[in-house]
Amino acid sequence: MIEGQKSPTETYKALSTGDALKRLGADPATGLSGESVRERVREYGYNEVPEKKQSAVTNFLKRFWGLTPWMLELTIVLSYILHRYVDLVVIAFLLVMNAVLGFYQEQQATRAVESLKQKLNVRARVLRDKVWALMPARDLVPGDIVRVRSGDFVPADIKVVEGNTEVDQSALTGESYSVEKKDGDILYSGSIVRRGESTGAVVSTGVRTYFGRTAQLVRIAKPRLYVEKVITGLLKWLLSLVIILLAIAFIVSYIRGISLLEILPLALVLLVSSIPVALPTMFTVTMALGSLALVKKGVLVTRLSATQDAAMMDELCVDKTGTITSNKLTIADIRAAGSHTKDEVILYGALASREANRDPIDLAFIEAARGHGLDIGGYREIQFIPFDPAARRTESTVEKDGVQLRATKGAVTTIAALCGLDSKSMETLEKEMNVFAARGYRTLAIAAEKDGSKMGLIGVAALYDAPRPESAKLIAALRDHGITTRMLTGDALPVATEVAKEIGLGAEIVRMGDLKKLRASSPEKAEEIIARSNGFAEIYPEDKYLIVKDLQAHRHVVGMTGDGVNDAPALRQAEVGIAVSNATDIAKGAASAVLTHEGLSDILELVRTGRQIHQRITTWILNKIIKTFEIVIFVVLAFLVTGEYVVSAFVIVLLLFLIDFVTIAISTDNVRPSVRPERWDMAALVRVAVVLGTFMVIESFGLLFIAMRYLGLTVATGLHTFALDMLLFGGMFTILVVRERGHFWASMPGPILLAALAGDIVVTSVISIAGIPGLVPIPATHVLLALGWYFVFALVVNDFIKTNVLHRPGTRHPA
Structure with a gap:
C-alpha cells in the first residue's frame, strides 16, 4: 500500500454488511444490471493493474544520451572539424555498437521478466x-455479487455477505496459517480459498485492491544501480584528468606562440584515449557470463546488474514463510x-485426515504417522467428514480387524466440548495451549471413540511451519561472508521469535507496530533498534519495502528474499531481489x-559469483585508468618536450579495439571471491x-628516448607505429600485474584471457612489421625491443612496486 493513503477496502471493512451493500448499490438477490456495470467500468476501469511501457525506439535513443555517448559524440565532431574521416567512422561505429549491445541486453532481460509476470486467466x-x-x-x-469456494x-x-471460509493469505500477508472469514469480513484479492464457500460483494478492484496497491508499490520501487554510478564516476575522473592536462x-x-588550432589534434587524441567505451560492454559480458554460470547452479538472473550488486550486498532481509520455512x-x-501415548495422538490425528484433500x-x-512407522494403511475408511468452518473439526469413521472407531481432530474448545471435559481438565488443557501459544504454535485436539463408547480425549498436538533444514547453515555461512541477515514476517511475534532462535538468527525480534510508535516519538531510538535487530514481526508489505529503503538510506547494499505478493515491493526495491523457487x-x-532449487542455499553461489565478477570488472577498470593516465601524461609531456604528436588519434582508436575490447576476455579470468562484501x-x-x-610513464619516456635518439625514429619513419607497440605491450603485461593481489605468478590467468593477450601481441606485431594505412612499418627488432622492455619492467619492476604499494598498512587492494 502507498503510505498515507486509505484504501476503499479499509473503509468497507469498517462498515456493517448492510451499510456496505447500501453504499455499493448492490443487491445479493439480483446482482448488478448490465447498464450499471458499464457505468462502473467507465468510473473504476477494469479489474487489472495497468503497466506503463516505454517504446523500444525511445529506449534505444536513450543509449545516445549520457557521459559516455557525449564524449564519443564530441570526438566525432572534432574528427569532422579536423577532416579525420577514418577516425570519425571508427568512433561512430563504436558509439552505435555500444548502443546496440546495451539495448539488446536490456530487451533480453525485459522479455525474461515479462514472461515471469504472465498470470493465470482467472475467472x-x-x-x-x-x-x-x-x-x-x-x-x-x-458492487458485483460473486461466489467463491474451496x-x-x-x-x-x-x-x-454469506458463508464461512478458510483462506490462505500467505502470498499476501506472510501469515503461515489459514485465516477464517465469516459474514462481514474481507476476502483479499490474491488469497486462495482452502475450505468452505462464501457469497460476497466486490468492494475494490484493480489498483484499489490490497493486491493492486502492492503492485503499485512494485512500480514505485526503484533499486539503486551501482553499475551506472561506477561508469559515471570513472568517466568524471578520466575527463577531469584530460581537461587539466589539456x-x-x-x-x-600559447606562451610558445603555437596556434590553439594546432592543439585540436592533441585534444582529439586525449578525448579518445580517456573514453572507457568498452566498459558498459565489459559489465554486460562479465555479468552475462556470470548469469549463465549461475543458471547451472540453480539461480536464474533476470536483471544482469544483480550479480554485481550481490558482490556488494552486506544486508539480507529474508521473508520467513516459504523462504526460511x-x-x-x-x-x-x-x-x-491420561494413559494415551504420543503415537496414539499421531495415529488418531492421521486417521481423522484425508491425504487426497x-x-x-x-x-x-x-x-508424522509415516515418520513414526505407524500403520494407517490397514484401516478401511467408512466415512469422512471434511473440515467445516462452522463445525471447526474433521471426523473419520474407520474399521480394522472388525473393530470400528471414530476419530476426530479440530479446535481445542470444540473437541473438549465434544468429550464433555470437566473444568479441571479444561484448566489443564488451557495451560498446555498457553505454553504452545507462547512459542507461536497452533494447537489442535484429537479425540476418538471405539465401538460406540464415549468420545474421549487422546491428546493435543502443536503444529508450526518448521524452518528448512538448510536455513541455519545458510545464516551462519552468510555471517561468515560478512552479510547480516534479518527476518521479515507478517506472523505474530512469538512465531517469529521461535523460528529466529531455531535457525540461530538471534532473539532480537521487533514487533513492527511497536517500532512505528517509537519512530514517531523517538526516531533516533528507533534507528538504534533497527540496527541491532535480528528481524521484524507483524509487518505489512509496505513495511518490508520501507525497511529495505531505510537500510539503503544508511548506505547498505540490501538483498531481499521472498515468495509472495506481499514481498514484491521489497524485492523490487532491493538491489538484490531474490525470489525462491515456489514464488x-x-x-x-x-x-x-530467481532460485530454481528448493531452499536458499544457492544464495551463496550468487554472492560468490558476484564477488568474482566484481574482481574481474575491477581489474579491467584499474587497467583502463592506468593506461589512460599513462597515455595522457605521456602524450602531453612528449608534445611539450619534443613538439611532436608521438601518438595519433588513429593509434588511440586502434588501442581501443586492441586493448579495451580484447581485454573483455578478463570476464573469463580465474579469480578468487573475497570473504567480505x-x-x-x-x-x-x-x-x-x-x-x-x-x-610506466617514466619507463615509456626511457624507451621513447632510445627510439628517437638511437633508432632514429620520426613520425615519417614509424614513430607512431613504435608508440602503438609501446602502449599495447605495456597494457598487455599490466593486465597480468593488476589481476592478482600478490605477485603476478600467484595464480594462473584463465586460458581465454591468456589466448587473447597472446593473440593481441601477435596481431600488433604483424601490423607493426607489415604496416597498414596510417602506420609506417618498422623492423621486427624494434618490435622485439618494445616487447622485451615491457616484459622486464611490467612483470619485474612494476609487479614489485604493486606488491609494496598495496601492502602498505591501511591500503587495501581494490581488485
Missing part, C-alpha cells in the same frame, strides 16, 4: 441481472492425555534473481593507478 462466478455466470475476473466492478483464487477485494598544454602552447505445517510437540493440517498428521509470478517478476572505491583505484601509471 469468477458473478451474479448479474439475476443470472449466475462464469466470466473473466478482469470484468469485475465494485480452491478458488479470490479475484478482487470482497465483503463477505589546459596545461593550451597555456604552454517451507510453508508446510509439521507437528512440533505433543501432549498425550491436500489439506496442510491433514498432511502434517499423515507424514508467485508477481514475486518472480519483481525480483532480479565488495565496495567500489574509485579513490583507492586511482591511487594505485597513479603510482603504477607514473612508473
